[in-house]
Amino acid sequence: MQVELRNPSRTMEFDGPIAVTALLARLSLNREAVLVIRDGTLVPGDAMLADGDHVEIRSVISGGSW
């Protein structure tokens, strides 16, 4: 499957099936800091991702302060 990441933008390939939590662990990403979007739809941590899925891992952290 293709996994798109941002900040910086890049695309990586992973073999499925793999659980969302396992994918995030392999990428050393904190679940609190990202959303996982499969083919335009949000998926929770226990969802299984398959070969052929297009997955976006979107950072949700904003850094500005007042």
Added chain:
Amino acid sequence: MKCRVCREPAIIDIRRHNANFCVEHFLRLCRDQVAKAIDRHEMLSHTDRVLVAVSGGKDSLALWDILFELGYETDGLYLGLGIGHYSTSSEGFARRFAEQRGLRLEVVDLQEDYGFDVPEGARAARRVPCSACGLSKRHLFDEAARRGGYDAVATGHNLDDEAAVLFGNVLHWQQDYLGRQRPVLPAGNGFPRKVKPLVRLGEREMAAYCVLRNIEYMVEECPMAAGNKHLGYKEALNAIEEQSPGSKHDFYFGFLDRVVDRFGGASEGDGADVGTCVRCGAPAGGEVCAFCRLLERVGGSHPDYHSESTSTVNRTSVSLAPTRVGVIDGATGARP
């Protein structure tokens, strides 16, 4: 995973609530939590005119959307900060959001209207960019609220923002800041009322809200913020949260419930000798306010808002649409 409320398939898990939600009940949770924050902290009434500080990012657009859904009378204000492509794109998201909903968005551009941008301001003031940016935002949102006769300024600060700021203020024992770190600051000393209706929602929830509501927002991070302390505090808190869900909530709301009043200063300017800036009329600790001092350093000037011949302040030509009232039933059973 199944939705806690209806047992249909869930699309998001929120570990601090130890719960999962489907689309319908997650959106209801978000609206419930905003309504609860507004009610519990007496932020707004339905007769208030509210100015929403809009950046084009997830938090401010989600906030505007929810306030609109809850039936509040809102206008938006976008500040063009002059941070290259980031600012250009952010403004586009803010404008499209307003236009699609028939909401009024005022656009103030630092470079066009005041003669400088954030990178120039930071260099001239020898401040980090986030400091010059924050100073400009605070001044210009206050100024716009006074000029427009708004009852309150609403900002998109969420639970993660507030927990990170609290973490930094505690690390350095910033007592003045701790006393003012509240979800609502009443109007006083020349400052408008400030409210933060998203304090009960995390930023992951705000991003999810935008995805589910088809709100397009600026996903890329501000290039000026990379590596700042605030991001480091969030990373540290998220590392704790991953091991112990609910820690950020308990840290922030425990502070509000048990500690904040020990620091005093419930209004902006409390405890200080607040006068009026001789140049712009804003509240000021001295003869000239911090923003006017910054303006002097960069060689900028104030626009003449009252002159009909001046067109430096851009206002989109959208009008207020009839507001709608969302249904809140508290059925989501989220963390109290």
